[in-house]
Amino acid sequence: MKNIYEAKIVDIKSGTLDMGIKNKIIDAYVKVEVGGLKFWCFVYEGWRTGRWSLSMKDKTVLLEFIFLNIPIAETKMSYKMEKKIAPIPNQKKPCDYIITGEIVDKEPHPKLHNREKIQVDFGIVVRLSGSIEKNQLKIGDHIQARGRLDAHLIDKEEVK
DSSP states (O other), X not given: OOOEEEEEXXXXXXXXXXXXXXXXXXXXXXXXXXXXXXXEEEEEOOTTTOOOBGXXXXXXXXXXXXXXXXXXXXXXXXXXXXXXXXXXXTOSSTTEEEEEEEEEEEEEOSSOTTEEEEEEESSSEEEESSOEETTSSOTTOEEEEEEEEEEEEEOHHHHO
């Protein structure tokens, strides 16, 4: 299940620019605002396919968020904690975070029958990129995870 959000682009720090196409971004750090929550995420579009550009600042776009946490390293909390996103101390990149939240969905891993993919709500719902052992965690469990927050640009036609 995809969770798609309307997000306002607050700031863009380009990582790699496509010199063949003016202002097109191959990868970048983008600060977004979703429902009053502001955070940085990593975006990557690939060579010559870039839909991101420096002129997107202050625009509203549709995004899906993925939390890249390989190897998967969640810590199950024995008690309910406040949902939050916090920068990893002494971070090297602005999109490296510790998220604390509640598991809101699980689905079978598409290739490994004994593994599951999970989605965590830390204020917005993100899909974790890693997988867990089947039945290791359940919906409603609270976890913490460390990793990089990525955003994928969604075309409006994909939502219809």
